[in-house]
Ligand code: PSU
């Protein structure tokens with residue numbers, strides 16, 4: 001534990017304590033706070049998500065880079081700083097980490113960067129909303145999120161609501177197969193599509209309880225697979241906003257992105273904000289609901305895993 005200091009990271013005392021005593025910890029990303037939602041709903045949601053993790057028996061560890069220092073676990077002031085910085089924080093994927101640290105910047109970590117840090121400090125479970133994937137027309141643009149390659153090389157389990165249909169879901173699953181990533185849908189046969197419970201794509205396997213998820217994580221680790229696991233938890237039925245409403249907003253936002261030449265790392269935040277505007281906030285409400293649901297299930301998975309290891 002002591003070498004965290006020499007690695008130039010700050011691990012919050014409560015997180016450090018939990019890790020050294022085998023208490024369940026759940027990693028949380030910060031791009032979802034800075035770029036995924038507007039202020040102040042982002043701060044409110046971040047706090048509520050941490051609270052849900054606690055209520056379900058685990059310690060939350062939101063990960064971000066502040067003044068060039070990777071932080072594992074944020075206090076209230078730090079969470080507030082990040083939420084109010086919004087898009088002024090740098091969206092930090094794996095490739096961006098050294099630059100943000102070297103320039104003493106404030107970095108909001110994406111799934112790939114959050115997995116990287118979670119793995120460094122030994123947090124096996126990470127909760128988010130949705131992950132990045134293969135973009136539509138990705139076979140031409142090669143815009144494939146580093147979240148997918150990170151899942152292929154870093155042994156952290158990611159609890160998500162799947163992949164948005166702003167992306168190419170079937171190619172995303174193909175790419176995850178190529179990367180050797182275990183992908184499991186939670187209490188369903190289909191891989192979920194974030195706002196909607198079904199994507200039309202069959203998931204490679206199904207798990208039905210937090211204990212089953214924990215066994216999958218434990219088996220992967222004991223086998224030394226060396227890669228991540230992606231869990232797809234469908235948005236709760238009562239919160240699934242009308243699929244067709246959101247789908248048509250997505251189509252329009254995609255067209256606007258093309259018309260305005262918005263590509264690369266700017267594309268996802270643009271599409272998310274535009275879909276939220278076009279659906280009059282329905283997509284934001286759905287987004288918040290699914291993240292909370294993932295936090296509840298992710299915390300239970302982390303608890304089941306730490307119980308197995310006692
Ligand atoms: N998808 C969402 N919400 C998000 C993101 C993706 O539904 O907030 C964020 C996550 O941080 C994810 C990142 O890791 O976007 C992927 O960005 P890119 O497509 O540029 O790799």
Ligand code: MN
Nearest residue numbers: 143144145264
């Ligand atoms: Mn990209």
